[in-house]
Amino acid sequence: MQSYKQSALVLIDMQRCMSQASSWPRNNPEAEDNMARLLTAWRANNQTVIHVRHLSSDPASGFRPGQSGAEFQARFYPLPHEHVADKHVTDAFSGSGLEAYLRSQSIRELVVAGVSTNYSVEATVRSAGCLGFITTVVSDACFTFARLDLNKKICSAEKIHLMSLSNLDGEYAQVLSTDAVLKS
Amino acid sequence: MQSYKQSALVLIDMQRCMSQASSWPRNNPEAEDNMARLLTAWRANNQTVIHVRHLSSDPASGFRPGQSGAEFQARFYPLPHEHVADKHVTDAFSGSGLEAYLRSQSIRELVVAGVSTNYSVEATVRSAGCLGFITTVVSDACFTFARLDLNKKICSAEKIHLMSLSNLDGEYAQVLSTDAVLKS
Numbered sequence: 001m002q003s004y005k006q007s008a009l010v011l012i013d014m015q016r017c018m019s020q021a022s023s024w025p026r027n028n029p030e031a032e033d034n035m036a037r038l039l040t041a042w043r044a045n046n047q048t049v050i051h052v053r054h055l056s057s058d059p060a061s062g063f064r065p066g067q068s069g070a071e072f073q074a075r076f077y078p079l080p081h082e083h084v085a086d087k088h089v090t091d092a093f094s095g096s097g098l099e100a101y102l103r104s105q106s107i108r109e110l111v112v113a114g115v116s117t118n119y120s121v122e123a124t125v126r127s128a129g130c131l132g133f134i135t136t137v138v139s140d141a142c143f144t145f146a147r148l149d150l151n152k153k154i155c156s157a158e159k160i161h162l163m164s165l166s167n168l169d170g171e172y173a174q175v176l177s178t179d180a181v182l183k184s
Numbered sequence: 185m186q187s188y189k190q191s192a193l194v195l196i197d198m199q200r201c202m203s204q205a206s207s208w209p210r211n212n213p214e215a216e217d218n219m220a221r222l223l224t225a226w227r228a229n230n231q232t233v234i235h236v237r238h239l240s241s242d243p244a245s246g247f248r249p250g251q252s253g254a255e256f257q258a259r260f261y262p263l264p265h266e267h268v269a270d271k272h273v274t275d276a277f278s279g280s281g282l283e284a285y286l287r288s289q290s291i292r293e294l295v296v297a298g299v300s301t302n303y304s305v306e307a308t309v310r311s312a313g314c315l316g317f318i319t320t321v322v323s324d325a326c327f328t329f330a331r332l333d334l335n336k337k338i339c340s341a342e343k344i345h346l347m348s349l350s351n352l353d354g355e356y357a358q359v360l361s362t363d364a365v366l367k368s
Binding site: 123127149150 | 335
């Protein structure tokens with residue numbers, strides 16, 4: 001990325017219930033602060049900000065529309081002129097109109113942050129790369145949760161996060177820190 | 185998956201140069217034999233087989249059209265009536281017409297095998313799940329390669345493979361062995 005000033009900021013799934021989405025430990029406790037730094041910088045430069053919102057059809061999900069958990073967290077609430085892309089699966093490009101919106105705005109470069117790294121962030125960045133968008137993932141402005149792997153062994157959030165970013169790096173996107181993005 | 189007899193088999197990137205695609209060690213040396221078992225079973229039942237072929241626009245790539253490396257490996261050569269989906273990125277649903285083909289054939293269930301687990305297989309299975317296809321990934325009929333992670337540490341092919349399947353399991357697909365698929 002030569003300068004982030006050509007890019008749209010894409011914040012993924014920063015809704016209220018994401019802060020209680022898992023009883024498993026998470027990584028990157030500073031991720032929300034870094035996302036807020038990115039958001040402040042984008043708004044200060046009058047650049048495009050896109051808020052991706054997950055809406056679930058599962059009655060048991062905190063992301064079901066109409067529940068307080070599905071609302072944006074206070075510090076990531078969209079401004080009236082900012083675009084909200086609603087999705088129902090992990091990939092923000094699937095059935096959301098996001099690609100059409102980006103093409104209509106002649107946006108070719110994306111800076112992506114949010115949660116969780118190995119689900120919605122990774123799925124969205126893979127699609128962004130495959131669709132030809134020049135994409136940056138902000139490593140310390142994403143986070144994920146520990147879980148059991150396929151062999152029922154505990155896998156830490158940090159290991160999952162690192163593997164996810166390693167999949168993305170060079171193949172679909174570049175991976176940079178918040179500081180590196182804001183200095184560019 | 186209740187029975188594989190409702191599913192299309194999707195074999196990903198089983199082209200000649202994939203056998204020399206990396207100087208890094210791979211996992212699952214039996215993967216090709218398992219793919220061949222799946223292919224034999226699908227053909228014996230006159231079920232749909234789809235061959236995904238990677239064609240690169242990079243002049244230095246072995247997957248560039250017209251080179252012998254871009255041809256299918258002999259044991260995975262498509263029969264004349266079998267569909268070939270050409271792709272230029274990792275996700276076999278991106279710009280390939282694959283979704284339209286599947287919808288036109290009323291195919292709703294997929295069994296996916298091929299290479300490499302964390303790139304083309306994972307990207308394709310994530311999209312399949314997001315698009316609503318009922319998808320099975322065959323754990324021992326996929327493989328990948330070791331690599332350096334984002335921190336420049338060596339990560340084994342088996343660790344990468346396991347993390348990839350753990351991302352897919354339950355969220356985008358179910359993960360089964362070749363034996364389990366063929367017994368279903």
